[in-house]
Amino acid sequence: MPKEISHNIQDYLKRIYEFTLSGGRASTNQLAKALGISAASVTNMLQKLSKTKPPYVTYQKHKGVKLTKFGQQTALKIIRRHRLIEIYLVEKLGYTWDEVHAEAEILEHAMSPLLEQRIDAALDHPKFDPHGDPIPDINLEIPEIEQASLSSLEIGSKGRVLRVPNEDPQVLRYLGEFGIRPGVHIKLISRTPYDQTMRIRIIETSEEAVVGPNLGKNISIAKES
Amino acid sequence: MPKEISHNIQDYLKRIYEFTLSGGRASTNQLAKALGISAASVTNMLQKLSKTKPPYVTYQKHKGVKLTKFGQQTALKIIRRHRLIEIYLVEKLGYTWDEVHAEAEILEHAMSPLLEQRIDAALDHPKFDPHGDPIPDINLEIPEIEQASLSSLEIGSKGRVLRVPNEDPQVLRYLGEFGIRPGVHIKLISRTPYDQTMRIRIIETSEEAVVGPNLGKNISIAKES
DNA sequence: ATCATAATTTAGTCCAGCCTAATTTCTATG
DNA sequence: CATAGAAATTAGGCTGGACTAAATTATGAT
Numbered sequence: 001m002p003k004e005i006s007h008n009i010q011d012y013l014k015r016i017y018e019f020t021l022s023g024g025r026a027s028t029n030q031l032a033k034a035l036g037i038s039a040a041s042v043t044n045m046l047q048k049l050s051k052t053k054p055p056y057v058t059y060q061k062h063k064g065v066k067l068t069k070f071g072q073q074t075a076l077k078i079i080r081r082h083r084l085i086e087i088y089l090v091e092k093l094g095y096t097w098d099e100v101h102a103e104a105e106i107l108e109h110a111m112s113p114l115l116e117q118r119i120d121a122a123l124d125h126p127k128f129d130p131h132g133d134p135i136p137d138i139n140l141e142i143p144e145i146e147q148a149s150l151s152s153l154e155i156g157s158k159g160r161v162l163r164v165p166n167e168d169p170q171v172l173r174y175l176g177e178f179g180i181r182p183g184v185h186i187k188l189i190s191r192t193p194y195d196q197t198m199r200i201r202i203i204e205t206s207e208e209a210v211v212g213p214n215l216g217k218n219i220s221i222a223k224e225s
Numbered sequence: 226m227p228k229e230i231s232h233n234i235q236d237y238l239k240r241i242y243e244f245t246l247s248g249g250r251a252s253t254n255q256l257a258k259a260l261g262i263s264a265a266s267v268t269n270m271l272q273k274l275s276k277t278k279p280p281y282v283t284y285q286k287h288k289g290v291k292l293t294k295f296g297q298q299t300a301l302k303i304i305r306r307h308r309l310i311e312i313y314l315v316e317k318l319g320y321t322w323d324e325v326h327a328e329a330e331i332l333e334h335a336m337s338p339l340l341e342q343r344i345d346a347a348l349d350h351p352k353f354d355p356h357g358d359p360i361p362d363i364n365l366e367i368p369e370i371e372q373a374s375l376s377s378l379e380i381g382s383k384g385r386v387l388r389v390p391n392e393d394p395q396v397l398r399y400l401g402e403f404g405i406r407p408g409v410h411i412k413l414i415s416r417t418p419y420d421q422t423m424r425i426r427i428i429e430t431s432e433e434a435v436v437g438p439n440l441g442k443n444i445s446i447a448k449e450s
Numbered sequence: 451a452t453c454a455t456a457a458t459t460t461a462g463t464c465c466a467g468c469c470t471a472a473t474t475t476c477t478a479t480g
Numbered sequence: 481c482a483t484a485g486a487a488a489t490t491a492g493g494c495t496g497g498a499c500t501a502a503a504t505t506a507t508g509a510t
Binding site for chain 2: 093
């Protein structure tokens with residue numbers, strides 16, 4: 001009985017999806033912060049989302065929510081659109097890497113199935129967005145990749161950057177300056193013993209960059225020989 | 226004090242603009258029909274729109290509304306976006322002429338100034354949309370053209386189609402079949418004396434088409450030698 | 451285990467925009 | 481110029497989705 005899935009609900013589902021990607025549940029506070037609204041409003045909505053037929057989430061008092069299969073499919077539809085838009089803006093309209101997220105956040109809610117299909121075709125059915133995030137295909141299947149964090153790399157070994165944190169323009173610009181972006185190949189040169197700061201070389205440009213342990217944990221890579 | 230101009234209000238303003246293009250006022254009923262909502266709701270909103278600071282419309286009981294200068298500028302911004310999107314979809318994403326209107330209706334509300342600018346540039350700052358409607362430029366100035374209706378053409382004389390009614394897909398497809406679209410050149414061959422049905426030749430294709438007086442009145446042309 | 455603090459939920463409001471029903475005003479025709 | 485019917489308005493309500501304040505439950509440090 002989900003009549004017309006509202007713009008708002010789409011945002012909730014997308015956030016919940018992101019927060020539960022690595023298992024676990026999404027908490028009320030987490031969502032409130034991410035959506036910029038009060039925790040009370042979130043509680044309210046979560047209860048509503050757990051009572052639709054079929055329900056979007058399973059809700060347990062004081063324990064947050066998880067997406068149902070149905071909720072997950074719904075979230076993936078939106079995420080697919082989001083990521084297609086991001087790629088499109090970069091490839092076809094000259095956006096820079098750090099400009100696309102906010103724009104896609106809005107456009108994703110205004111995209112018809114036809115437009116989605118046309119954009120997907122115009123991009124030749126891409127599998128990853130400019131952040132390196134996978135794009136669910138038309139059947140909402142997600143291409144899988146063996147991921148590791150930059151922090152887990154051993155000294156002297158190499159990897160290809162898969163994704164970087166994509167929410168904070170500050171961080172994006174910082175990484176951009178050093179050329180650390182999805183697709184580039186890197187090599188870990190050293191790690192300081194005390195605070196775990198890493199020095200890495202970007203292979204394509206031969207430049208070097210310094211990455212702290214927190215940021216390093218949030219940069220995903222595929223290990224390479 | 227117009228905080229964030231809502232999606233809904235944008236639609237009202239756009240309709241009012243369209244209905245008052247040739248002078249006069251937009252009536253409550255007219256708007257209700259166009260927006261698919263009740264007349265009471267429209268009255269309500271019109272009163273609201275006339276009380277903002279600055280007001281979007283001037284409202285007189287039982288006499289409908291007119292846009293203020295401010296309301297007009299606001300409407301033109303949206304219309305600019307709408308028409309840019311239409312062109313873009315046709316030129317860059319392979320949409321057909323009759324598919325774009327509904328799509329643009331939604332996307333126009335999700336377009337950032339940056340995206341507007343990028344699309345405008347990608348299209349090389351077009352002056353007319355696929356329907357032949359003029360596109361306000363970045364300063365909201367509208368390119369002017371001497372328009373006449375197809376019905377006003379004299380027998381044997383020629384014109385270039387400027388615009389056709391753009392709301393009804395049925396009509397669009399009908400016209401499309403005969404190749405009657407903005408940009409094509411036509412010549413009026415004959416007009417039946419009794420019911421004013423016109424027979425016209427499309428110069429580009431040498432095809433002939435028949436147009437009734439009602440439709441003829443709603444097809445704009447630029448007269449040509 | 452206790453208790454302060456953090457997280458969550460409940461209760462009660464508010465606002466935008468829509469609705470229907472009832473009423474009022476306008477207008478065109480006899 | 482009276483009046484029926486059309487158009488518009490008023491009154492009262494509803495729903496979605498937000499809010500604040502107050503109450504409750506969880507949690508982590510002593």
